[in-house]
Amino acid sequence: MTVPFIECQNIAFSYDNNHSVLNNVNFIIEEGKFAAIMGGSGSGKTTLLRLITGQLAPTSGKILIKGRDLATFSAEELYEYRRRMGVLFQQGALFTDLSVFENVAFPMRELTKLPETVINDLVKLKLHAVGLRGTENLMPSELSGGMARRVALARTIALDPELMLYDEPFTGLDPISLGVIAELIHRVNKALHSTSVMVTHDIAQSLLIVDQVIFLAHGEIMFSGSPTEMLEEKSAWIQQFVSGSPTGPVPFRYAAKTGLQQDLFGKQAVFMPLPPPTLTR
Numbered sequence: 001m002t003v004p005f006i007e008c009q010n011i012a013f014s015y016d017n018n019h020s021v022l023n024n025v026n027f028i029i030e031e032g033k034f035a036a037i038m039g040g041s042g043s044g045k046t047t048l049l050r051l052i053t054g055q056l057a058p059t060s061g062k063i064l065i066k067g068r069d070l071a072t073f074s075a076e077e078l079y080e081y082r083r084r085m086g087v088l089f090q091q092g093a094l095f096t097d098l099s100v101f102e103n104v105a106f107p108m109r110e111l112t113k114l115p116e117t118v119i120n121d122l123v124k125l126k127l128h129a130v131g132l133r134g135t136e137n138l139m140p141s142e143l144s145g146g147m148a149r150r151v152a153l154a155r156t157i158a159l160d161p162e163l164m165l166y167d168e169p170f171t172g173l174d175p176i177s178l179g180v181i182a183e184l185i186h187r188v189n190k191a192l193h194s195t196s197v198m199v200t201h202d203i204a205q206s207l208l209i210v211d212q213v214i215f216l217a218h219g220e221i222m223f224s225g226s227p228t229e230m231l232e233e234k235s236a237w238i239q240q241f242v243s244g245s246p247t248g249p250v251p252f253r254y255a256a257k258t259g260l261q262q263d264l265f266g267k268q269a270v271f272m273p274l275p276p277p278t279l280t281r
């Protein structure tokens with residue numbers, strides 16, 4: 001039987017009261033499934049991730065975690081929820097003054113009382129899982145960008161999280177490192193049976209590894225379904241996103257409150273088009 005791990009019920013959110021960032025957001029992510037949150041820049045993806053972690057609270061609606069309203073969690077329950085969560089941020093920043101070993105051991109030391117011998121074995125296992133056993137004594141400055149991201153992944157899975165959250169994990173990687181990280185993320189998800197949510201712009205890689213896509217536009221869900229359904233979707237928004245076309249309904253301009261003429265020439269400005277250039281010999 002499938003069990004909802006995350007259920008968003010009619011979520012709305014705004015950072016201030018004037019500007020709504022999310023509206024009418026409804027979806028279910030089942031236990032053990034991998035969902036990608038996609039959408040144009042500023043569509044509310046990271047905000048949705050922050051709501052799922054409990055860093056932000058919805059303005060209205062409910063987020064249920066395994067059937068329980070996140071808003072009703074006590075401080076201890078919220079701590080426990082976050083302790084069982086692994087988060088890999090964009091750039092996956094490592095502690096630059098700690099070795100690879102200490103970076104991966106960090107959550108184990110901070111959040112558990114495991115003895116040193118167990119930590120030692122666990123760090124090796126986690127580094128093995130990302131193909132980097134043997135790098136324990138290196139410092140982050142000695143790693144390539146792709147290796148650093150894999151160490152960050154090893155640190156994220158240090159405590160076998162039941163919920164994995166990835167915020168644009170492929171940013172800044174070359175195509176090969178990107179493929180490697182995508183494959184590792186996929187394997188980790190399968191090996192740990194963790195429920196995973198990934199905010200990403202990378203359609204090609206993510207459609208290969210996720211079970212479900214939630215596509216946001218203007219803070220609302222424009223599409224929700226499987227990768228195959230997304231590829232077959234006829235909506236102009238989804239097609240533009242999938243094809244990566246610069247023209248189409250997906251906006252790339254920030255919705256400025258004032259016009260360009262007004263910004264440049266003041267309130268009373270009247271637009272006077274320049275005469276077309278004339279060619280003189």
Ligand SMILES: Nc1ncnc2c1ncn2[C@@H]1O[C@H](COP(=O)(O)OP(=O)(O)OP(=O)(O)O)[C@@H](O)[C@H]1O
Pocket residue numbers: 015016021039040041042043044045046047048
């Ligand atoms: N801390 C904040 N305070 C006020 N507004 C914010 C804050 N963070 C984000 N926003 C606004 O909320 C909207 C959604 O931002 P969000 O970062 O969730 O979008 P996104 O889809 O993750 O964008 P991107 O793909 O560019 O990272 C944007 O209009 C943004 O300007």
